[in-house]
Amino acid sequence: xxxxxxxxxxxxxxxxxxxxxxxxxxxxxxxxxxxxxxxxxxxxxxxxxxxxxxxxxxxxxxxxxxxxxxxxxxxxxxxxxxxxxxxxxxxxxxxxxxxxxxxxxxxxxxxxxxxxxxxxxxxxxxxxxxxxxxxxxxxxxxxxxxxxxxxxxxxxxxxxxxxxxxxxxxxxxxxxxxxxxxxxxxxxxxxxxxxxxxxxxxxxxxxxx
Ligand SMILES: [Fe+2]
Ligand SMILES: [Fe+2]
Numbered sequence: 001x002x003x004x005x006x007x008x009x010x011x012x013x014x015x016x017x018x019x020x021x022x023x024x025x026x027x028x029x030x031x032x033x034x035x036x037x038x039x040x041x042x043x044x045x046x047x048x049x050x051x052x053x054x055x056x057x058x059x060x061x062x063x064x065x066x067x068x069x070x071x072x073x074x075x076x077x078x079x080x081x082x083x084x085x086x087x088x089x090x091x092x093x094x095x096x097x098x099x100x101x102x103x104x105x106x107x108x109x110x111x112x113x114x115x116x117x118x119x120x121x122x123x124x125x126x127x128x129x130x131x132x133x134x135x136x137x138x139x140x141x142x143x144x145x146x147x148x149x150x151x152x153x154x155x156x157x158x159x160x161x162x163x164x165x166x167x168x169x170x171x172x173x174x175x176x177x178x179x180x181x182x183x184x185x186x187x188x189x190x191x192x193x194x195x196x197x198x199x200x201x202x203x204x205x206x207x208x209x
Contacts, residue, residue, distance in 0.1 A: 056202060059107075087175070
């Protein structure tokens with residue numbers, strides 16, 4: 001059993017590693033054996049920009065899960081949240097590594113989004129488990145649709161990037177199903193719309209900055 005101080009150190013360590021991008025993936029990177037496509041500069045920069053958006057999204061996912069797990073009172077739910085967060089760490093490592101391969105960089109705004117997402121996740125956790133899970137399910141559904149959009153915007157022959165996005169999309173769908181199984185409550189439509197609006201700001205900014 002961890003003391004409060006131990007717990008705080010673990011959480012802080014997690015936060016610092018997320019912001020600095022110090023993450024190792026547990027699963028091998030999808031598409032690592034596929035050949036590199038012969039992309040022109042514009043396509044390469046575009047792919048790096050999209051992966052920067054996805055990397056920023058994964059920074060947010062880490063913070064949301066962390067905040068939600070911290071606020072939840074239910075040990076079983078906490079464990080589920082932490083195990084999903086572990087899969088999100090793979091996403092963080094994969095997107096970070098692909099950005100490097102494409103010659104890009106991660107978003108400068110990541111620390112800002114991390115702190116904001118931690119607060120939102122904590123608030124969702126404090127709203128009770130059914131709403132917490134409802135928030136999680138809706139987030140994952142929106143991310144899944146967003147990744148589907150990226151598959152349409154990436155070059156058809158950029159197989160290495162596409163393999164990562166496709167695996168992430170499948171994982172996010174699994175996280176949404178997990179939340180539904182655990183008793184997620186359907187969020188009111190205005191809340192869903194507000195979440196989509198915040199996500200739009202994040203994706204637009206992180207594509208550029
Ligand atoms: Fe993810
Ligand atoms: Fe997810």
